[in-house]
Amino acid sequence: MFTAYDYPFARLVDKAGIDIILVGDSLANVVLGLESTTQVGMQEMLHHAKAVTRAVKHALVVGDMPFDSYQVNAKDCVDNARKFLSEAGCDAVKLEWFDNCPEVTKKIVESGIPVMGHIGLTPQTADKIGGFKVQGKDAEAAGKLIRQARELQELGCFSIVLECVPDKISRMITQNSKIPIIGIGAGVHCDGQVLVIHDVLGLFERFKPKFVKQYINLAPMISAALVSFRDEVIGEKFPLPEHSFAIKEEELNKLKSDQ
Secondary structure, three states: OEEOOOHHHHHHHHHOOOOEEEEOOOHHHHOOOOOOHHHOOHHHHHHHHHHHHHHOOOOEEEEEOOHHHHHHOHHHHHHHHHHHHHOOOOOEEEOOOOOOHHHHHHHHHHOOOOEEEEEEOOHHHHHHOOOOOOOOOOHHHHHHHHHHHHHHHHHOOOEEEEEOOOHHHHHHHHHOOOOOEEEEOOOOOOOEEOEEHHHHOOOOOOOOOOOOOOOOOHHHHHHHHHHHHHHHHHOOOOOOHHHOOOOOHHHHHHHHHHO
């Protein structure tokens, strides 16, 4: 599973045979330059989800419901979830765990919309769980995660994202779940893994989480290409004749004679 936000990347991810594409609310940080995922709303999420679904032929596309679409305005949760399917063409939605998560999840599932859960580190409510840090590091906290996973499964979630959890705890959760557990910073024992495509390609330079493996660092390569373009334009080395269009000499002569 990859998190992607636009047509070009979604097309590449889909062609690579990735099973799931998440249009994540990390759009706020990665693409829009905002500080928190809570700062992105339905308008932005639907806009980018539409771009992703236009590109995808095979992968399951999951729309990440933004903070205010179900936590702030819980009464509108079903309508907002439905927009991801009816307007953006997504196959499912994802919700992060919060105080009223079971109630909201139940409403959306019962409306016929597939729901992916998300427990552990939940960025939308990081301020309530001690910040951006590993969750479930003691017996009490780990037990809470196990209960949350069980409850989401019972409520009808088809899958759960497990973020920043000790690997032995994620192993326990995965082994006791009947639905796929997708890990991010949760060790190798999950049923699948998810990363943000910009992190994997070295395109997000603000910070690099510990759980990210950077498979290629494209940012310096892109910067070098841009500098080369700048220098060639200044030095009149671009565009060359092969990048330009011609007019027949007789047509040019006609034009000159008319002037």
